[in-house]
Amino acid sequence: MFTADEVKTMITDWKASDMDKYELIRSIGKACLGWPYVFGAWGEICTPANRKRRARSDYPTIISKCQVLSGKSSSCTGCQWGGGVRMYDCRGFAKWLLEQAGVISLVGQGCNSQYNTKSNWTVRGKIANMPTDRIQCVFMGNDSKKTHIGVYMGDGYVVECSAGVQRTKFSTKRWAYFASPLGLYEDEGGGETVGKPTLRRGSVGKYVVECQEALLARGYSVGKKGADGKYGQNTQTAVKQFQQDNGLVVDGICGPLTWAALENDSGDRYTVHIPHLPEVRAKKLVDENSGAWMEKEEKGEE
16 A cells, blocks of 8 residues: 555656546556545544544544554554555545546535536536546435545546545446546547537536537527526437438437537528417427517418
């Protein structure tokens, strides 16, 4: 197990070698394996005094796993963490790991508030929609509360601070949500769409709003709620129709080529007028198409 000073030196050397931020995150995560989990810790050196400051009755291992505080020894000599390692909980380690690579400093006192802070992410969503070839933050929990955070390394494994910092095999049965940290992949996208992440059903956030607004501007309905920042069935259907109309692969995923087509304003635009509709049908069309309106026809009007 590497000490905090050793890891600090490694990080300095890796940055000096121009290691990219993705490999830097993976390398730092592996270098910290074995560091202890202490609820509430943000990276303090693991000492009996620092553990005692974090002690809580509902987390008895803070005391029981310390040989000094538990009364098993009078010193840290022989302790696996006695060489000067840092202690974290899950949200503290994820925050620190991303910071070391120059990515965002996650806002939020816990993993639930980290997930719910939209400014932390470019996109969030259900784990089934996560791109598995990219580094992402992953969460356990449900719609109302996230209970644990880890960092998926884009290689089938997650580095997380649970029973200490560990590397575990990724499973969609264990993790429920994902979120892409702001500043991690913003400069990618094949050149066509710098700063635009790939969106799919389950994605949420400001880029979904941008996609929805672009669709609405071109006459595609994204549902009654309009540009609400949630990539649901209506938005997916609108993207598929847009892709079909523009000769793209129809998969309902807003990737680089779909973004490029949405940003291309060179095409002609048309307004359709459909006379003699019954009121119910007219109202339905207005509801389905943002910016549409209806006017009552005068009797005898052609």
